[in-house]
Amino acid sequence: MVESRWWITALTHAVLLLGVLVVLLPIYLAFVASTHPVQNVIQVPMPMLPGGHFWENYSQVLGRGVPTVGNVPIAVMLFNSLVMALGIAAGKIAISILSAFAIVYFRFPLRMAFFWLIFITLMLPVEVRIVPTFQVAADLNLLNSYTGLILPLIASATATFLFRQFFLTVPDELAEAARMDGAGPMRFFFDILLPLSRTNIAALFVILFIYGWNQYLWPLLITTDRDMTTVVISVQALVSVMEEEPQWHLLMAVAMLAMLPPVAVVLLMQRWFVKGLVEPEK
Amino acid sequence: MAEVSFQAVGKTYPGSRTEVIKGISARVADGELMVLLGPSGCGKSTLLRMVAGLERISRGTMAINGRIVNDLEPKDRNIAMVFQNYALYPHMSVFDNMAYGLRIARIPRAEIRARVAEAAQILELTPFLKRKPGQLSGGQRQRVAMGRAIVRNPQVFLFDEPLSNLDAKLRTQMRVEIKKLQTRLGVTSLYVTHDQAEAMTLADRIMVINDGVAEQVAPPLEVYRRPASAFVAGFIGTPAMNFLAGRLCGDGRAVELAGGVRLGLPAPVAGGPMAGGTEGAITVGIRPESLRLDNGHGDLAVAVDLTEMLGADSVVHGRLADNGSTLVARLSGIVPARPGDRLRFTIAADALHLFDTTSGRRLDA
Ligand SMILES: Nc1ncnc2c1ncn2[C@@H]1O[C@H](COP(=O)(O)OP(=O)(O)OP(=O)(O)O)[C@@H](O)[C@H]1O
Ligand SMILES: [Mg+2]
Numbered sequence: 001m002v003e004s005r006w007w008i009t010a011l012t013h014a015v016l017l018l019g020v021l022v023v024l025l026p027i028y029l030a031f032v033a034s035t036h037p038v039q040n041v042i043q044v045p046m047p048m049l050p051g052g053h054f055w056e057n058y059s060q061v062l063g064r065g066v067p068t069v070g071n072v073p074i075a076v077m078l079f080n081s082l083v084m085a086l087g088i089a090a091g092k093i094a095i096s097i098l099s100a101f102a103i104v105y106f107r108f109p110l111r112m113a114f115f116w117l118i119f120i121t122l123m124l125p126v127e128v129r130i131v132p133t134f135q136v137a138a139d140l141n142l143l144n145s146y147t148g149l150i151l152p153l154i155a156s157a158t159a160t161f162l163f164r165q166f167f168l169t170v171p172d173e174l175a176e177a178a179r180m181d182g183a184g185p186m187r188f189f190f191d192i193l194l195p196l197s198r199t200n201i202a203a204l205f206v207i208l209f210i211y212g213w214n215q216y217l218w219p220l221l222i223t224t225d226r227d228m229t230t231v232v233i234s235v236q237a238l239v240s241v242m243e244e245e246p247q248w249h250l251l252m253a254v255a256m257l258a259m260l261p262p263v264a265v266v267l268l269m270q271r272w273f274v275k276g277l278v279e280p281e282k
Numbered sequence: 283m284a285e286v287s288f289q290a291v292g293k294t295y296p297g298s299r300t301e302v303i304k305g306i307s308a309r310v311a312d313g314e315l316m317v318l319l320g321p322s323g324c325g326k327s328t329l330l331r332m333v334a335g336l337e338r339i340s341r342g343t344m345a346i347n348g349r350i351v352n353d354l355e356p357k358d359r360n361i362a363m364v365f366q367n368y369a370l371y372p373h374m375s376v377f378d379n380m381a382y383g384l385r386i387a388r389i390p391r392a393e394i395r396a397r398v399a400e401a402a403q404i405l406e407l408t409p410f411l412k413r414k415p416g417q418l419s420g421g422q423r424q425r426v427a428m429g430r431a432i433v434r435n436p437q438v439f440l441f442d443e444p445l446s447n448l449d450a451k452l453r454t455q456m457r458v459e460i461k462k463l464q465t466r467l468g469v470t471s472l473y474v475t476h477d478q479a480e481a482m483t484l485a486d487r488i489m490v491i492n493d494g495v496a497e498q499v500a501p502p503l504e505v506y507r508r509p510a511s512a513f514v515a516g517f518i519g520t521p522a523m524n525f526l527a528g529r530l531c532g533d534g535r536a537v538e539l540a541g542g543v544r545l546g547l548p549a550p551v552a553g554g555p556m557a558g559g560t561e562g563a564i565t566v567g568i569r570p571e572s573l574r575l576d577n578g579h580g581d582l583a584v585a586v587d588l589t590e591m592l593g594a595d596s597v598v599h600g601r602l603a604d605n606g607s608t609l610v611a612r613l614s615g616i617v618p619a620r621p622g623d624r625l626r627f628t629i630a631a632d633a634l635h636l637f638d639t640t641s642g643r644r645l646d647a
Contacts, residue, residue: 021383087432124449151467171367173365173366173367174369174371176334176336176363176365176369177365177369177370177371178371178382179335179336179355179356179357179432180334180362180363180383181357181383181430181434182337182357182383182385182387183357187386189384191371192371195373212474239381278360
């Protein structure tokens with residue numbers, strides 16, 4: 001036990017507060033900037049309190065879009081990002097949990113060979129295989145489609161590995177008891193394995209959702225249609241406008257909006273996996 | 283309801299060359315509780331899992347109620363199994379744990395509820411039906427595992443060391459419960475244990491397994507009184523039986539222990555170690571509890587090494603004066619023998635067990 005002197009308590013709180021401040025200050029500034037007209041934002045020093053343009057700025061980016069990025073409403077891009085992130089997270093989880101299930105619970109020829117094949121793909125993230133992947137996506141007419149955004153990113157060795165490790169800790173007797181109870185393999189999977197994995201799934205979902213949401217390079221390549229771009233791309237596009245000054249107030253509003261869904265997912269899922277951590281079920 | 287029969291059943295695990303079950307033949311009668319008893323690694327669980335259908339049968343045939351089940355899936359054998367670690371579904375309530383198999387069998391809801399309620403009542407689990415296994419004590423979990431087995435009305439119960447995770451007191455209590463329940467339901471049962479006390483109290487018959495071979499299949503008292511082999515004799519009974527080297531002599535009417543002590547036999551032994559002959563080297567088994575203290579005329583003179591006083595009886599460890607082999611005697615009451623003391627024991631002629639030294643088989647009159 002650490003001693004509980006008053007000054008130790010005070011010190012730990014001070015350190016924690018400092019940490020929170022360091023993390024929150026930029027976000028706060030971004031928020032402040034997003035509530036002012038552009039003149040206020042570019043003056044020095046920048047205002048430290050929120051201004052009165054909250055509705056104007058946010059409704060403009062959400063509803064009408066920003067002229068420099070083609071006037072596509074950010075709401076559309078948020079939706080695109082959401083579809084992509086959900087698709088990637090759900091797809092990765094579905095595929096990897098099924099492949100882990102196959103590898104752990106079934107004996108089939110070349111089982112370990114398949115496992116190592118999956119494992120090797122760890123060495124080939126999208127960035128490395130981007131040219132051939134793009135070629136394939138283009139040949140399959142997947143440019144500017146949700147399928148094209150999601151599918152190439154879906155295979156996941158890491159998640160497969162994680163589920164495999166988890167399944168190996170589930171006692172064999174559980175599978176045998178289910179077999180005695182008359183459950184077939186898929187029934188065992190859905191009735192027993194899946195519920196037991198739910199905390200793992202929740203944790204992975206958070207990680208993968210954020211991974212999907214933050215994808216930049218692939219969406220940039222595969223979407224040429226403005227209506228199909230994602231919000232992360234538009235943030236970048238807003239910064240790197242050619243001739244004029246970036247519209248900082250709108251840019252910050254977009255950045256704030258782009259941050260919201262990942263935060264919401266973390267907050268929402270946190271309750272799940274903290275619960276899973278507190279009352280382990282095995 | 284059901285009879286289980288094994289015909290020269292054998293098992294070799296895939297990828298290993300040694301046979302783990304080496305041709306066991308036996309029949310478990312309808313309603314009988316047979317205990318599979320043996321040391322660790324002898325193949326008890328393997329045999330049980332072959333009955334369950336969880337392991338393939340490599341050779342021989344296994345039949346339940348006359349129907350050969352070698353290639354039948356576990357679910358089609360109408361069998362229920364209680365696992366050593368209970369294998370309860372951790373995310374399901376006690377009720378759901380018991381009801382799961384019934385739901386899969388598409389039994390109507392009302393009947394599921396009735397059956398689970400009945401099982402819960404028998405096992406005194408009614409107050410816990412809504413709890414998860416994690417919120418139960420070890421004994422309660424054990425009962426849920428039993429409940430999951432009985433709601434299915436199976437033809438055969440299989441138990442793989444169901445009590446080994448409980449403390450000694452609860453174990454004694456639960457084994458009585460299991461016996462009562464099994465008698466009441468009259469379901470043919472196979473019960474694996476390596477605890478001989480459990481085997482003796484529970485079993486209608488015991489199958490003693492050694493290294494994949496059924497050494498003896500007999501009621502508990504017969505296994506104790508007439509062990510079929512030196513292995514069985516040494517495995518059953520505490521303290522373990524004494525084995526002394528000896529020689530059959532006098533036309534099979536007496537044995538002579540190494541060192542010269544000669545003990546008469548009640549009836550001449552036929553079929554001695556040498557084919558057709560009646561004389562030769564044998565192993566003499568003496569149960570510690572069949573030795574009597576007789577300092578006047580005792581045949582066996584023993585130098586005491588150590589005495590354990592257990593209250594109701596005393597266990598004397600010593601060495602035979604004539605040939606130095608160790609001998610353990612269990613005597614009732616308190617025997618104040620000290621290390622170095624000399625005691626003399628007698629043994630009733632009909633309490634001697636004789637075994638062929640090479641094959642280990644029992645020799646009988
Ligand atoms: N899956 C397997 N593959 C290969 N050999 C196995 C396998 N399972 C068990 N064995 C071997 O088979 C033999 C019998 O094992 P089994 O589990 O039936 O023993 P047991 O009598 O139940 O022992 P215990 O009392 O320790 O549970 C052992 O020698 C073991 O090493
Ligand atoms: Mg075992």
